[in-house]
Amino acid sequence: xxxxxxxxxxxxxxxxxxxxxxxxxxxxxxxxxxxxxxxxxxxxxxxxxxxxxxxxxxxxxxxxxxxxxxxxxxxxxxxxxxxxxxxxxxxxxxxxxxxxxxxxxxxxxxxxxxxxxxxxxxxxxxxxxxxxxxxxxxxxxxxxxxxxxxxxxxxxxxxxxxxxxxxxxxxxxxxxxxxxxxxxxxxxxxxxxxxxxxxxxxxxxxxxxxxxxxxxxxxxxxxxxxxxxxx
Numbered sequence: 001x002x003x004x005x006x007x008x009x010x011x012x013x014x015x016x017x018x019x020x021x022x023x024x025x026x027x028x029x030x031x032x033x034x035x036x037x038x039x040x041x042x043x044x045x046x047x048x049x050x051x052x053x054x055x056x057x058x059x060x061x062x063x064x065x066x067x068x069x070x071x072x073x074x075x076x077x078x079x080x081x082x083x084x085x086x087x088x089x090x091x092x093x094x095x096x097x098x099x100x101x102x103x104x105x106x107x108x109x110x111x112x113x114x115x116x117x118x119x120x121x122x123x124x125x126x127x128x129x130x131x132x133x134x135x136x137x138x139x140x141x142x143x144x145x146x147x148x149x150x151x152x153x154x155x156x157x158x159x160x161x162x163x164x165x166x167x168x169x170x171x172x173x174x175x176x177x178x179x180x181x182x183x184x185x186x187x188x189x190x191x192x193x194x195x196x197x198x199x200x201x202x203x204x205x206x207x208x209x210x211x212x213x214x215x216x217x218x219x220x221x222x223x224x225x226x227x228x229x230x231x
Contacts, residue, residue, distance in 0.1 A: 031050035036050060049129065067137055071096050079100065088101050106125060128159070142220055149188050160200075187228050
């Protein structure tokens with residue numbers, strides 16, 4: 001398994017591999033939100049993806065963000081990034097698709113992680129869906145692309161938004177209370193080296209009264225960025 005400090009969530013330019021590993025048979029399901037199609041081996045798994053996707057789209061809609069074209073979410077036993085390492089999930093903007101690891105795989109992968117091991121798997125699963133859908137929605141709005149760190153800010157915020165308050169607090173307990181809303185903490189170093197801390201700082205910043213959805217719009221319009229030169 002890839003280390004948890006690696007890019008376990010993210011956006012890639014290469015086309016996703018759309019065949020299930022091991023020759024597993026899968027069916028295509030259309031969610032109630034017809035913009036989402038799910039490829040999964042069972043209807044139960046497909047339904048859980050649909051619920052997560054519909055919740056995520058509802059949350060994105062609160063910030064006036066919506067899909068402009070349909071998305072396919074493929075549930076597989078283990079997602080393998082095009083660069084060759086195992087990961088939880090990834091979004092492919094070119095094909096408007098997401099690959100997502102099954103819940104049993106997630107449970108095994110996070111068992112020893114100090115933060116994700118405390119997050120119920122159903123919540124983590126839904127958070128992954130919210131994270132990756134955000135990447136696709138943002139790319140459909142700004143096809144030329146935001147910076148990587150701005151993309152991840154928005155994706156981690158929506159991931160955290162999907163959690164109940166007590167789960168978000170698990171992340172927030174790991175960061176310095178005096179620096180929770182410091183935008184300089186939202187940078188490429190934390191994004192790469194400590195993504196769970198990046199998620200916490202992103203949520204703390206977004207939660208400030210002057211930020212929230214308004215800050216999403218500032219990022220999308222190019223009025224601001226978190227793309228600082230941090231080494």
